[in-house]
Amino acid sequence: MPARTVFTASIESVSILDEHGRFDAQLGADLIPDEDVIKLYEAMTVSRQFDQIAFKLQRSGRMGTYPENRGQEAASLGTAYALNNDDWLVPCYRENTGLFWRGLPMEYILLHWMGDERGNQIPAELCITPLAIPIGTQLLHAAGLAWACKYRKEDRLACTFFGDGATSEGDFHEAMNFAANLDLPVIFLCQNNGWAISVPTKIQCSAPTLAQRGLAYGMESIQCDGNDIFAVVKVVKEAARRAREEHRPTFIEAVTYRLGDHTTADDARRYRDEAEVQLWMQRDPLVRLRNYLTERKLWNSTKEEALQTKAKEQVNAAAKRAEEIAATPTSEIFDAMYAEIPDEVRRQRDTMRTSSLGQEQRGIEASPAPSVEETV
Amino acid sequence: MPARTVFTASIESVSILDEHGRFDAQLGADLIPDEDVIKLYEAMTVSRQFDQIAFKLQRSGRMGTYPENRGQEAASLGTAYALNNDDWLVPCYRENTGLFWRGLPMEYILLHWMGDERGNQIPAELCITPLAIPIGTQLLHAAGLAWACKYRKEDRLACTFFGDGATSEGDFHEAMNFAANLDLPVIFLCQNNGWAISVPTKIQCSAPTLAQRGLAYGMESIQCDGNDIFAVVKVVKEAARRAREEHRPTFIEAVTYRLGDHTTADDARRYRDEAEVQLWMQRDPLVRLRNYLTERKLWNSTKEEALQTKAKEQVNAAAKRAEEIAATPTSEIFDAMYAEIPDEVRRQRDTMRTSSLGQEQRGIEASPAPSVEETV
Amino acid sequence: MANLTLVQAINLALIQEMERDDRIILLGEDIGRNGGVFRVTEGLYKRFGAERVVDTPLAESGIVGTSIGLAMAGLRPVPEIQFEGFLAPAFDQICTHAARMRSRTRGALTVPLTLRVPVGGGIHAPELHSDSPEAFFAHQPGIKVVMPASPYDAKGLLISAIRDPDPVIFFEPKRLYRAFREEVPEDEYTIPLGKARVVTEGDELTIISWGAPVVQCMNAIESSGKSIELIDLRTIDPLDTQTIVNSARKTGRVVIVHEAPKNCGLGAEIASRIMEHCFLYLEAPIQRVTGFDTTMPYYKMELEYLPEAERIGKAIEEVAAY
């Protein structure tokens, strides 16, 4: 149908260190100093180790359901690396690597999955919100946090992480729309790992890219190889600049893959081909980075061995801290509810051990008639 | 940032009979037979008259809040004209013209705004769902209705109407996404009338078009002059073909303007410039069509006078029917709830006049001990 | 002192709090240039500017969800939902996040927002503009629920709500917005959350209500000629059990009045608590005069649905005579 064109757009995809080890020297120039690349590789390795030990904790009944991050380390790590330490990180639950980089002690994540709220009692200076269980909901919090940064004229932004599945939720749309229309300094980082539990990305989005979701809002949107930490750092740095200088949000689709099951409660063999997994094994961000370092003579098997040992020690120490944490008194269930505990909640707390309901029939005593404080 | 382009798109805008009376003979060829153009003009006129009389009913206290449709007649009318009579129409509340074209007796709309549910008791053969009060929610029903048509292999589609404001709601996103990914025969017709009560469209969408919202889903999306009934018919016909033949949805942004207040409870002078209104008066779809017909000698002042008289009569007759409808018994509040009225609701119904609560303390009589129907 | 409507009292409270504390941001649909569809925020856009009085996109989950983010960052957002019927799309953010963030993080993050919402029937509005959803939010732990029944209370309660370190839903009964005026001090004052108001003292019977029906109760009491104690809850959650129990023990006869449907309404909770704490004092079953267990009807029949004075009067008679 011939007619006037009123809008055109395109989506670019960025790759710097590809799965075959090719490095785009132009795009990658001066992006990450070598000593940092090494640190990033070490961080990935620790995170991979964390997954293994967490998995074992779950399998041996010492922890509840746990979602492995394996294969997706680069996206959150590159992001955390590219941002400032006072930028808000608003994660889902596959961003361990980035959160650890920011400084989150590993036992917090373990405590969370051990069914202990103290895993979410994150020190304020880390600027991290708790792992988000209800999919897609945290994006709005990121928009609000970014809004507060802007309102206070702080040089800060908020970056939120979520999966391909999350882009189907209404809250995704509302958050993107608020951010675009109110000019909020937010980075929306979507880890498109191909699956939402057993549902492939094409059921969430039949369009060729998820990145184009951002076009709906006139938002700068870009795709990158999410298993390529250089590409991630590159696009996040640009997004951060845009947020800081222009108060404009960016949508980033980081294309990656979940090498493990959805969680320890899942069995991915029920719904996906082993061949697909094998394909993505070749694209593993950790192996890719190790090869890169090795080729550049920045890494060798001695260093690797030492690192593996250290990583194991670190994670085991964290697991020990998480497992050995003192139990909290049940009263905390009640005390944690409000700044000041209401009468009825206090009654339930104080009588839960002595009375069937946590409230005594005679818990309220006769008292002088209430004063008429204000009458119309 | 140089990188590989993975997606490109553009949005077109269609106009056939423009605000200056220019007619695109190529696009408009064989689109609407002259005798139908006349009927469509008549329908617009009746609808405009309906607005006037409804407005008066409200102002004289004989009806509640009413949203005028004035200035937006072409979009819903062109759509209803372009579709089959068994295609679902899933309206918001500014589609009177299209609903009347489909055959909805005018008193239904009046009854609705008179606070009478019988205004929604629409005969099944009209395939119209009730006016939607909660913004954006009806889009999902349209997706579901379309899904049912496809499931049953019927040659039918669902077309839903909504405003620019509605495109900010999460349900808009979920409906578009379901339709695109599950291949549902839906037409999403957005009447972008510039305002959502007092909020201008740019706060709902800072992108240059609303039509590009559809790109997020890989959905065919197009803009048209919503005050140009030819353009509307053209794009809806194409969308209907796509729905029927390919089971693919289409998003249409019909650019129009609300010439009146948001509703009779609103005073648009508080938030918008008179100059803007004057500008859009020049683009009035009804005047445009009358000029077109007059220039083509298909219309004259005698016909116009006769039409005005007839329209007034018709609407007044509908108003009389709406006002004179017999009251329903209060029991209907209860009887309408379920296919079969539950005991407690019946008790409330039967005692509401005789007992304070609509339930007698002794409404339940002692009865034989209940039988143990099934024990574990 | 000025003689103010409830709308004006709220407007005044907002102005005074915003001048005092620049962490307060208002956000919602049509609250800016237009001053709100009920004119509650009239003049605030001009006074405080577009950064503090923000017209948002039409998206209730977005309004509450971003408010949660603003609040977690230490601001004091006061979002508005235009009508109570449109709380439903924000239900998830309210119950899943606003109400849970403090307990989830053991206090590391808190959500001091005040969600203003016009509520209730009686103004001939369209569908979903006349509901009474307060019990939904009372059932959700972690969020407070307030509903004033007078201009004086509205101002004092709203200030307390805004200053409260936890999330509060502040319901404003539409039917009372301009129903009457009352002396409201210019000076700021607070009314503590969680404390009911004894509107009239009496010893024959207790009536418990909140929001718009309080006025209906007053009318019913007047024509009953009995000595009736009327309690206006003011705060719905946490409930002021002590004041309720004191009165129920004194009178032994209780009527509860609310607009919401009866089934699982707040009336059930109040009646149950009274029974738990006053079993041996009760002289008659507690009677609930409520909306019916049906959809709130379109406005032609809304007065049949709402607990009007006549229906309350019947309950008074029945309970007194038991």
Next chain:
Amino acid sequence: MANLTLVQAINLALIQEMERDDRIILLGEDIGRNGGVFRVTEGLYKRFGAERVVDTPLAESGIVGTSIGLAMAGLRPVPEIQFEGFLAPAFDQICTHAARMRSRTRGALTVPLTLRVPVGGGIHAPELHSDSPEAFFAHQPGIKVVMPASPYDAKGLLISAIRDPDPVIFFEPKRLYRAFREEVPEDEYTIPLGKARVVTEGDELTIISWGAPVVQCMNAIESSGKSIELIDLRTIDPLDTQTIVNSARKTGRVVIVHEAPKNCGLGAEIASRIMEHCFLYLEAPIQRVTGFDTTMPYYKMELEYLPEAERIGKAIEEVAAY
């Protein structure tokens, strides 16, 4: 007859109904190829094909909203919400549309959908995977709420729910999914909605419960050594007031047990109805043994929160001794 778990009983009911009626479509997250995260729909995708067992996008409002459309068109959708915590994003479509469409249109359009939802705590799940939101939906007129406590009931109630001409929320207690097996007839049978089940008869005291705590109640009763009548509601809305009242009049002493928070929970409604209908029969205040008025804690402390047999036992003693 086969000895089935609750999961298997539901699976069987779905198969039989789908074979009988091709208007039935299942939709939800991970219900297809994966057979549901609890394997409730195991094998159905293969058996009935991708057109009748549909993996949807991850969007709960979308799942319920499109189901409403499917139902208005005359189909019989059986959507699943993966966990009760994710009903909240669908709350608007449930309460605003599914529950209101029939009354709104005076019967011109109806919404015969059955929304299946795993519910409740006790399985060491993450946050929002252990809640008990049934009272929210009981407070909303226009939608029925069902919760079986046994495989036999699950099959019969689900078939009734699917055939019901109105919307039904069908809650499946996760804790019972595989807790025990029971003889379940191969043949189809229905259990009427709105009818409670008297699990054990007794005359000293009545316990009323539903869902997973029914099993805890049975344990508590066993160790109490008293003659206790246990009522399993099975349908939460509409409530079987008659069965409850009959029992309360007989025993005069009642304990209500549920997992949801106490404040405005269903327990309050049941207690209030009993008081209204059995005032002169009651020998003791009705006791509610419930979740506390706090967030459902993360799983380390969930057993402190849930009404376990010990806490129920205390209530039995207290109420019996009153």
